[in-house]
Amino acid sequence: MKLFYSPNACSLGIHVVLEEIGKPFELALSSARDGSLYKPEYTTMNPKSKVPTLIRDDGSVLTEYPAISMYLGRINPQANLIPADLEGEIRMLEAIDYITSTIHMQGFTRISRPERFGTDIEAVKEAGREVYRKGMKVMDAQLDGREWLTGPYSLADAALLYIENWSLRDDKVSLPANCAAHYARMKQRPAVQRAFAAEGLPL
Numbered sequence: 001m002k003l004f005y006s007p008n009a010c011s012l013g014i015h016v017v018l019e020e021i022g023k024p025f026e027l028a029l030s031s032a033r034d035g036s037l038y039k040p041e042y043t044t045m046n047p048k049s050k051v052p053t054l055i056r057d058d059g060s061v062l063t064e065y066p067a068i069s070m071y072l073g074r075i076n077p078q079a080n081l082i083p084a085d086l087e088g089e090i091r092m093l094e095a096i097d098y099i100t101s102t103i104h105m106q107g108f109t110r111i112s113r114p115e116r117f118g119t120d121i122e123a124v125k126e127a128g129r130e131v132y133r134k135g136m137k138v139m140d141a142q143l144d145g146r147e148w149l150t151g152p153y154s155l156a157d158a159a160l161l162y163i164e165n166w167s168l169r170d171d172k173v174s175l176p177a178n179c180a181a182h183y184a185r186m187k188q189r190p191a192v193q194r195a196f197a198a199e200g201l202p203l
């Protein structure tokens with residue numbers, strides 16, 4: 001198994017999932033910053049030019065946080081990263097979809113790559129911040145009185161972690177209280193500490 005990642009990107013969530021599972025895996029750095037995501041060596045493998053990309057043991061390529069994390073969780077039931085009951089599983093999927101498709105793609109991408117959404121860069125960024133703030137408010141309400149996002153610790157918590165970590169990248173967004181507590185709790189997990197250390201991120 002090989003994970004193509006970029007430090008502090010959404011691939012951090014998959015990196016944490018792999019660390020939670022605890023089986024050996026390889027890491028391959030491929031970042032947007034140095035342009036390697038757009039070079040043929042990468043695009044022949046993943047034409048989306050995105051991380052995360054997972055190369056499975058049979059050599060096949062898997063992309064997208066929801067698909068990669070479900071695959072890893074399903075083939076490693078001993079890691080208990082997917083709730084066993086239907087209600088638990090669909091609540092987890094509901095949270096992952098909101099984090100990856102709304103908070104990340106519609107929100108934070110506007111902050112990190114405003115030029116892709118329009119020419120008024122500040123207006124685009126502010127629109128992204130509104131989505132991010134609203135999204136984190138929804139996550140905060142869901143965390144109220146709970147340790148983990150949808151009940152037991154799951155793939156959804158690793159997704160929430162990467163989006164929480166991004167609050168440090170823009171000084172005009174911050175984490176509401178329950179998200180801040182969840183973020184602190186995540187950083188106490190040995191798997192998260194190992195992933196942060198490997199990516200060179202401050203804890």
Ligand SMILES: N[C@@H](CCC(=O)N[C@@H](CS)C(=O)NCC(=O)O)C(=O)O
Pocket residue numbers: 009010011032037049050051052063064065066100
């Ligand atoms: N929907 C994808 C999003 C992947 C994504 O947007 N990754 C970003 C890093 S966080 C990326 O590779 N961006 C490079 C680019 O868009 O050029 C997922 O959930 O895995």
